[in-house]
Amino acid sequence: MAPRRRGQTGKPCLALFMMIAMLYFAVPERIDICRDCSCFGTLQHISCKGVFRVGAQLKHTFEDVAFRGLDLDVPHSKLSPDLFQNRKGTIHLDLSENGLKFIDDGLFTILHQMKYLTLSHNALTAIPVFHNLTSLQELYLVFNNIRIIGNNLKAHAPKLKELMLDHNKITFFQGDQFPEKLEILGLSFNRITSIDRGSLSGFVQLKKVDLTGNLISQISSGSFLLPGLKTVILNENKIREIFKDTFNPELDKLHLNRNRLSGLVCPSQWGDDSGCGRYVFTFIATHAKHIAA
Template identity: 35%
Template sequence: MFRLGICLLFCFIATNDAAKCTKEENLIPSESDSQLLTIIVCRHVTSDMLLEFDYEAKPHRQELWIKSSTIHKLKPNSFSKFSGISDLHLSKIGLKEIEDGAFNGLLKLENLVLSGNKLTTLPKGAFDSLTTLNNLDLSNNQIGAIEDDSFSGLSNLTILDLRGNKIKSLDKNLFEDLKMLEILWVSDNPLTTLPDGEFPQLRKIVVDNTHVKEMNVNFTKSPLDFFQLTDSQLEEFDCANVPSLTTLELNNNKIKVVHHWEKLDCDRVSLHHNKITSFDISPNVIQLHLRNNHIRSIGNTPSGHGKKLELLDLARNKISEITSESFLELTQLKFLVLQHNQITVLHKDVFRDLPNLITLDLSYNKIRTVEANPFNGLKRLNTLRVSGNRVRKDDFRKYVNNTRIW
């Protein structure tokens, strides 16, 4: 394994007429030049001073970090001296404006970080010379308006971070050139609709803490793997609008209705802290999290549904009764969480169709009656939680062997 060689150049440029630059080099030998990394750190600089820096291109990777500086405006060709750098970090420098051509000459740039600044708009063609860029971080600015051609030329961009701005809408034309985009972050914006457009490579989208009320976009043509829309105002969700996923996160919304449960092809589904009153289990879901909803009963599972389900979390709902028919078809279920509901009776053989169940949480219900052996068939049960009910733990011990009771 090659060791990573790091060359650090710390550049302190005074702001008086006798500006000087001192350098400190610390080079760790490496067996291959391709493993070397040069980090150039400039402090207390202006954009004009950067043009005076004596930069030498290297055959290995180089990064430029601007720190402890105040640069309100990036002028044309601000970084023309740094043609060989792959990473440019411009966080928290008070940046308010990017002029056309500011990034000209950065022929190898892959990562551009502009987070924590004071940008309010993105002009047309602001990044059109950055054809090699992979990652663009614009998070935590004050961006409210993005012009249609702001991202033109970014044909190789794979990650776009727009979190923590003041964006209310994202026109579909914004993304026309972003054919390689894989990850899109747009959380913490006053968005009212989801970003629209064709995303042929999009794998992950995160939309948290917004004003989105409806699922207005169909992502079935994208190879989406991770979809997260939490802490927003979503009132209903149609599973037909998303393709096969690994993870679907819709927590802390106002969802009352979920359409087409049966079309949901997803490993992990989380819908906790919503207003859902009923649910179905699709054939391919492995984990289903529905705690803190308004569910009052568990309906019969249709044939073939729930055949892969391993975890079902229904804590903090309003379920008052469970029967043996509540868990039909769930033969692979390992973890069942029913804590903080209103269950009063455990009927005989109620869990008989759950042969692989390992953990059962019935704590903090209103259980006062335990009929003859409700745990019949639970051959692998390892942990049973029953505290906070109206019967003693000892009343359960005669029905379960080699099981921890809490």
């Protein structure tokens, strides 16, 4: 064995050990709440996939939580009413792709700070009751089986600005069912057959509405006379005629692709035909003979 050199103290080994320890603890922490669950960054973001374990406890307060693709058919695997008891600071919650058919009324009650909620690609038949989501600004319910809207959002999510209900089974809606601060409304690819004056009444701040891919064949005069409305998308419907005074003169964009219009004439209050130039009319109408643009 080689003789030990004078002055060798073993400090390099200690430094190497400390370096390894630092690297170990720098790795994103894994938390035992589902089959594939990790924390990232400064433990403010969590992504979870697989089988959710109801009894598991989280020691941290997360801002961004994504529980996607959970296997809710597994026995004792469901969203418990006290799931978010220790996670009051959650700001962004993603529960899409879980096959959810029902959500307990009190599930989100404690999440007063939550601003963004995604429940898309589930099997919900109605908009859940969101008690006291006073900070919620964006709600995504795309690709569900929602048939009715109800007044839940107006009562419990007063600050909601963006609501996406695309690809559902909604046949009817009224403006008084939505929060007054709503700015963007997505209702494309539902089963709406007509738009009347009451459909959009009560929307004080609405800027954009998308009704693409419905079954709309009738639009009543004055239906879209909202002061702040800038964009209306009515592509892929069955519209044959648009009455005068249907749209607000301040409208910036009107999309009418793939309808059954045979012509488009400027309403009288817009003045001569040149007045239509400030609008964007885009449509591919069957037997279209005139395009105002």
